[in-house]
Amino acid sequence: DTGVSQDPRHKITKRGQNVTFRCDPISEHNRLYWYRQTLGQGPEFLTYFQNEAQLEKSRLLSDRFSAERPKGSFSTLEIQRTEQGDSAMYLCASSATGINSPLHFGNGTRLTVT
């Protein structure tokens, strides 16, 4: 169990640029989640996958955000035309299938939009 890994750990980008983050879940986990967290707040749900199927996407997520999980393995989260309000920690988590299985989180990608 090598844990959930996220890349990069930090990303600084200029407003209007596109960014892509990668998450590698625990290999035997079917479910993969993306959360966003700003300072002083709890993680906010963005989207989740079961295998390669994206089962739910938060209504708060604008069309500039897209996530994929090809072949049900790693996942990418892309933000197009970044805005300063996108600055946050983006957390990925994975879990086994099963009602409310415990989540295993990566250490996140901190995005700063200047």
Added chain:
Amino acid sequence: SQQGEEDPQALSIQEGENATMNCSYKTSINNLQWYRQNSGRGLVHLILIRSNEREKHSGRLRVTLDTSKKSSSLLITASRAADTASYFCAPGSTGANSKLTFGKGITLSVRP
């Protein structure tokens, strides 16, 4: 899904003291989970208590669940400076595709 509401928002104690943190939720749950987050890191799962359980222990952690009051508490005994972190509860709703959502959490500071 539903998020828990943690209380207090912040807690400061001396090393060696016990820390009690509370969580309330609104609708029926399948289980309730507690997580810890150290600064700049991801969340770490601490303990899961099922809806048919009333109390659960793990090392220095003790979790209780009162489904009639829709509340849970997390007790950390003999706290250490390393327990300084944010703590979140996550009620697990019924439904195979439900997801966990998180409140603002509790900031625990343990003074050496």
